[in-house]
Amino acid sequence: MAIPVRPAWEWPSVDPTQDTVMFACFVRLTPLLLAGLVSLQTQAAPADGFVLDKVVQVSRHGVRPPTDSAKLAKVTGRGLPNWSVPDGHLTGHGYAAAVEMGRYRGQVLRAAGLLPNGCPAPGEVFVRASPLQRTQATASALLDGLFPGCGLQPSVVQGDKDALFQADKMPFARLDPQRAEDSVLARMGGSVAGAQARYHEAEQQLRKVICGTSGACAYAAEPWQLTQDEDGRLAIKGLNTQANLGETFRLEYSEGLPLDQVAFGHGRSAQQVSQLTALTKAKYDFINDSLYIASRGGSQLMNQISLALKQGTPQAAPDPLGMPPDARFTLLVAHDTNISYLRTLLGFRWTLGDYLEGNIPPVGSLQFERYKQVASGRYFLRVAFEAQSLEQIRQLTPLSMSQPPLHADMAGAEGCVDTNAGVLCPLASALQRLDRNIDRTALTPYHYP
Structure with a gap:
């Protein structure tokens, strides 16, 4: 399924103030994009005999102002800083940081042989964003970093609620x-x-x-x-x-x-x-982190991730409620609430840099990477969380293999192996971990455009 390319007047933008910020952001991005042109030219090669063949990535939106600054000002009795965009919207600085994260991620996935140089072919990549402005704009920024010049835009449902991302409100x-x-x-x-x-x-x-x-x-x-x-x-x-x-x-x-x-x-x-x-x-x-609350609010998203990772493997099975597109790279741009539910369902915790334990920074990404072992043909899964440090976001630091974002792999169990690519676990047992806390009474039919 190709990513819809929407005309400029439909892009996530709300008012002239925000458009001005976005233009300024592109000016600031110039050195970052140039850095991408001279980035490392690693040849795609198996990591310890494993080849990356599919990725599902769930990313939080980028930097935004408070969602209700008037309420916070009333509570504190003090004036809050002025922001360049309306409450809850992605800022130009946030856009720039997300582009850089996308650029780095593109480097990694191309080095692993998953993504092509240049623009992807139809069906290779699928991107879905939560309907809010900050998630749509973040998805656009990540795509600008991943595939500069390709004009790709995320798919988005009509209305303000998507059952994939707002299940807990439905x-x-x-x-x-x-x-x-x-x-x-x-x-x-x-x-x-x-x-x-x-x-x-x-x-x-x-x-x-x-x-x-x-x-x-x-x-x-x-x-x-x-x-x-x-x-x-x-x-x-x-x-x-x-x-x-x-x-x-x-x-x-x-x-x-x-x-x-x-x-x-x-x-x-x-x-x-x-x-x-x-x-x-x-x-x-x-x-x-209540398992009951997470299973109600996160099962819809976890089920779609699990179905996507099973496609093309012996574990593949149709779901009567709907199947995700079978793309090599799926990007879902969501909210910290979504990632916190997934984290709880997985039993996965991390402590990164200066952040407190379990923190989900702007554009922090939960990554599900499926590998195929060259010698045996068996599939393995790596689950990891990756995020820019507070200083990297603040300074718009160019990311590279020598200056990467922070990351943590989910701990493995019996049968898992440590490789140059990270902790890889047999797909069958890894999928059991994904599926074990899915509440099928909290699922609803879901179809993609």
């Missing part, structure tokens, strides 16, 4: 309220108040960042409370706002804002900024 994957609450409470140690007490130090640190030495500060931590929104999703009132503040500070640093504007002047280094995301991590630990 009726077919709705949570049972009591079971969801019990699951979250178990992760909190049985008590919401007790969990909040354990994060007292992090809450105090956040207050110092917002209030400084001011005696009359509008910000006040509120008691955490389990709630359920109109989509049926569970939330922790109080913690949600604190988590959003931590993520906002990290995005400010990633965007390259002046340091006196990052976290109200308290985010002077990548390490300082990461420490301010402790409550962001807590939110994901309590909710997204």
Whole structure:
């Protein structure tokens, strides 16, 4: 299936301000694209007797402003930095960082012999983006890096919800309220108040960042409370706002804002900024890492990934709910929520650079790489997570084999082997790990254009 090429007036753009930012981004990209022209010319060769023959990649969108800056300003009682695009939209800086990640990824996949030089042939590559502006624009940026000059654009469903990415907001994957609450409470140690007490130090640190030495500060931590929104999703009132503040500070640093504007002047280094995301991590630990919640919200996406990896192998089997395109390279541009659900279903955790454990930075990518052993014809799977460091995003650092992004392989089990390509596990057993927590009652028919 060819990637749709959409006319310029349909590209993800919302207003003249954003278009100006995107133009500026392309100007800034020039040295990065030139770097790609002189990048390493590695010859495609088997890695320890394994050849890469299929990849499914799930990437988070790039750098954005807060999704509701007015609410955060009201909570803190302080003005937030001005951003160049509307709330929640991909910035020009974020576009540039995503292009660089795509350029590097293209290098790696061409060196492995998976992607051709130049533009891909019809059916070789499939790209689907979540319907939001930031995910569509990130998909375009990654494609600009992967296939410069080819004019490729992602496929996107009509409307604001795609069952692949917004399953947790749709009726077919709705949570049972009591079971969801019990699951979250178990992760909190049985008590919401007790969990909040354990994060007292992090809450105090956040207050110092917002209030400084001011005696009359509008910000006040509120008691955490389990709630359920109109989509049926569970939330922790109080913690949600604190988590959003931590993520906002990290995005400010990633965007390259002046340091006196990052976290109200308290985010002077990548390490300082990461420490301010402790409550962001807590939110994901309590909710997204609940196996029940992840299986409801992530099964639709995991099932499609599993089906794609089985295509062309002895494990291939049709699914009556719909099959993904059989492309050599599939790119799905999603949200950190999606990747956190997949991470939980897999039992895969990572700690990268200055980020806290399990963190999913902008354009962080969960990669499913299928290899074929040349001698035996057997298939193997590598699962890895890869992301630019905070400094690499902030500085728009050109990536290379000598200066790569951060990455971690999912640990293997019996039968897995360490190779130059990473940890490779027999496909059959690896697929069992992918499939074991899929809830088939949380699936719905899904068809691609």
